[in-house]
Amino acid sequence: MxxxxxxxxxxxxxxxxxxxxxxxxxxxxxxxxxxxxxxxxxxxxxxxxxxxxxxxxxxxxxxxxxxxxxxxxxxxxxxxxxxxxxxxxxxxxxxxxxxxxxxxxxxxxxxxxxxxxxxxxxxxxxxxxxxxxxxxxxxxxxxxxxxxxxxxxxxxxxxxxxxxxxxxxxxxxxxxxxxxxxxxxxxxxxxxxxxxxxxxxxxxxxxxxxxxxxxxxxxxFSADAATVTISGVSVHPGFAKDKLRSAIKIAAEIITQLPADRLAPESTAGREGFVHPVSVRGSVEEAAIDFIIRDFTDENLLAHEAELEKLVRTVVSRYPGCSYRFSVKEQYRxxxxxxxxxxxxxxxxxxxxxxxxxxxxxxxxxxxxxxxxxxxxxxxxxxxxxxxxxxxxxxxxxxxxxxxxxxxxxxxxxxxxxxxxxxx
Missing domain, CATH: 3.40.630.10 (Zn peptidases)
Structure with missing residues (x-):
């Protein structure tokens, strides 16, 4: 036919x-x-x-x-x-x-x-x-x-x-x-x-x-999911001066430090990739941020992940006694x-x-x-x-x-x- x-x-x-x-x-x-x-x-x-x-x-x-x-x-x-x-x-x-x-x-x-x-x-x-x-x-x-x-x-x-x-x-x-x-x-x-x-x-x-x-x-896109887990220092808030390190506030600081004019879904198009926080959860002692990371090349994907971890490391280093874990899971290519x-x-x-x-x-x-x-x-x-x-x-x-x-x-x-x- x-x-x-x-x-x-x-x-x-x-x-x-x-x-x-x-x-x-x-x-x-x-x-x-x-x-x-x-x-x-x-x-x-x-x-x-x-x-x-x-x-x-x-x-x-x-x-x-x-x-x-x-x-x-x-x-x-x-x-x-x-x-x-x-x-x-x-x-x-x-x-x-x-x-x-x-x-x-x-x-x-x-x-x-x-x-x-x-x-x-x-x-x-x-x-x-x-x-x-x-x-x-x-x-x-x-x-x-x-x-x-x-x-x-x-x-x-x-x-x-x-x-x-x-x-x-x-x-x-x-x-x-x-x-x-x-x-x-x-x-x-x-x-x-x-x-x-x-x-x-x-x-x-x-x-x-x-x-x-x-x-x-x-x-x-090639796609990965990343999770940043922050360990804070929990102290009774009535006696917290110079001691408490809130994982929630550290997570918020990481999010506000993300680039706004690039590497964000709302500021990219065409073949530009992004790093996008999709959920936040936790407490003073521990908080986690879930990200999706996207780009058309695997090389750029790895570069975005390295930039994100560098940002996390810089922010967390300003809080004595705190630490972070950074994990990445492949989604698709x-x-x-x-x-x-x-x-x-x-x-x-x-x-x-x-x-x-x-x-x-x-x-x-x-x-x-x-x-x-x-x-x-x-x-x-x-x-x-x-x-x-x-x-x-x-x-x-x-x-x-x-x-x-x-x-x-x-x-x-x-x-x-x-x-x-x-x-x-």
């Missing part, structure tokens, strides 16, 4: 799926030690499982860790077509409530502000969201003003599910074996902790978790290090975007995806657009027409891997 025939297939069901999925609360919890971190993520997994089985996908299943696996069998006579996987995550961010989401459809958007009715102070403005300028005449979905929407990443799930339905009902679209993977806990950095790559059995993958229509991303060795994955993704009627926009992600870690686990995995914008907040929105373009891009990726010039 040619590109024009695929583009003519009706994929309007993607909006209906999305509207249903976002009403399921799947917020993950970084303080939970379990996998999934919240059992409610499995509620969406069960819905997806039922729908996949209804499509005729016989091996679809939800495992104990909250992962949904499924296989669309090959329908081509060609041999050696690589097995590919499409992946999206089920959880929503802990940064904003995902309970009782009320999705709203704003049909035939004609420009201007979108005021959300449940909290009119929440206004989606073209000044703050310039991509709205490209949505004239399109249908925009938002939440009602008190929650996030959940386009990150239920838009990607709806798109993969719709593409699966198309492939199962259109045998004339020839493709190799296609694997589907829906993960929990991506938003808290644990999205592939328990994934079974042997069971998945894919050679290449694409996360559908990006933003603007036509974008494809082959580079992420820039997937470009892997994808540069597998250029075909990106070439096919970009060609699929062209066949779907767009110009590909090659981007770097100021963040990470499940694809970051999957790539280093042996499954090269760039990220393609899902169409959502303003993730993790109440101004989140997505265009129905952009979701439909994502479905067609997924279909073209499946077809392109089957074509002779791309076979192994």
């Amino acid at each position: 040619g590109p024009s025939a695929i583009n003519a297939i009706t994929v309007f069901a993607v909006a209906d799926r999305f509207l249903r999925y976002v009403q399921v609360d799947t917020q993950s919890d970084p303080t939970s030690p379990t996998c999934p971190s919240t059992e409610k993520q499995k509620n969406l997994g069960r819905i997806l499982l039922d729908e996949l089985v209804a499509m005729g996908i016989s091996d679809a299943h939800l495992d104990n860790h909250g992962y949904v696996y499924a296989t669309i069998p090959a329908n081509t006579d060609k041999e050696h077509v690589p097995v590919i996987c499409f992946c999206s995550h089920m959880d929503t961010s802990p940064d904003c409530s995902g309970a009782n989401v009320k999705p709203l459809m704003h049909r035939n958007y004609q420009g201007g502000h979108i005021v959300l009715p449940d909290d009119p102070t929440v206004v989606i403005s073209p000044d703050q969201h310039p991509d709205l300028q490209h949505q004239i005449g399109n249908d925009i979905i938002t939440a009602s003003g008190t929650t996030l929407l959940g386009a990150d990443d239920k838009a990607g799930i709806a798109e993969i599910m719709t593409a699966a339905q198309v492939l199962m009902t259109h045998p004339e679209i020839k493709h190799g074996t296609i694997k589907l993977l829906f993960t929990p806990d991506e938003e808290i950095g644990r999205g592939v902790d328990k994934v079974d790559l042997g069971k998945l059995g894919a050679q290449y993958a694409y996360t559908v978790d990006g933003e603007t229509a036509g974008s494809i991303e082959d580079e992420t 820039n997937m470009k290090q892997v994808l540069n060795r597998h250029p075909l994955v990106m070439e096919i993704g970009m060609e699929a975007i062209r066949r779907a009627g767009m110009q590909p926009i090659r981007r770097s992600i100021r963040g990470g995806t499940d694809g970051s870690r999957l790539s280093f686990m042996g499954l090269p995995c760039p990220n393609i657009f899902a169409g959502g914008h303003a993730f993790h907040g109440r101004e989140e929105w997505v265009s129905v027409q952009d979701m439909e373009k994502a479905v067609r891009t997924i279909l073209h990726i499946a077809v392109l891997w089957e074509e002779k010039q791309y076979a192994n």
Whole structure:
């Protein structure tokens, strides 16, 4: 089936799926030690499982860790077509409530502000969201003003599910074996902790978790987490003169000494990295600061960590009897290090975007995806657009027409891997 025939297939069901999925609360919890971190993520997994089985996908299943696996069998006579996987995550961010989401459809958007009715102070403005300028005449979905929407990443799930339905009902679209993977806990950095790559059995993958229509991303931050633990000197406050050394105040001093005009999320963009305190806890005797540290190169990441520890050491040295511990944990690495060795994955993704009627926009992600870690686990995995914008907040929105373009891009990726010039 040619590109024009695929583009003519009706994929309007993607909006209906999305509207249903976002009403399921799947917020993950970084303080939970379990996998999934919240059992409610499995509620969406069960819905997806039922729908996949209804499509005729016989091996679809939800495992104990909250992962949904499924296989669309090959329908081509060609041999050696690589097995590919499409992946999206089920959880929503802990940064904003995902309970009782009320999705709203704003049909035939004609420009201007979108005021959300449940909290009119929440206004989606073209000044703050310039991509709205490209949505004239399109249908925009938002939440009602008190929650996030959940386009990150239920838009990607709806798109993969719709593409699966198309492939199962259109045998004339020839493709190799296609694997589907829906993960929990991506938003808290644990999205592939328990994934079974042997069971998945894919050679290449694409996360559908990006933003603007036509974008494809082959580079992420490299990421570490650092914890600074400060030991103070606790003395009864009534007798504390020249003796007490509050770990809380030392922690506060470290935070206030961080650079404000660089190395901070609020003052960096593009390829600039940052050091970002995300939590503080403790008492007079002991306090801890958790940081996330990000950059596109491992060398810069190490330099940021060295600068942070130097700052901590300088501050703590001014307090006799106090000490600190500095620990770093690797989170993920820039997937470009892997994808540069597998250029075909990106070439096919970009060609699929062209066949779907767009110009590909090659981007770097100021963040990470499940694809970051999957790539280093042996499954090269760039990220393609899902169409959502303003993730993790109440101004989140997505265009129905952009979701439909994502479905067609997924279909073209499946077809392109089957074509002779791309076979192994």
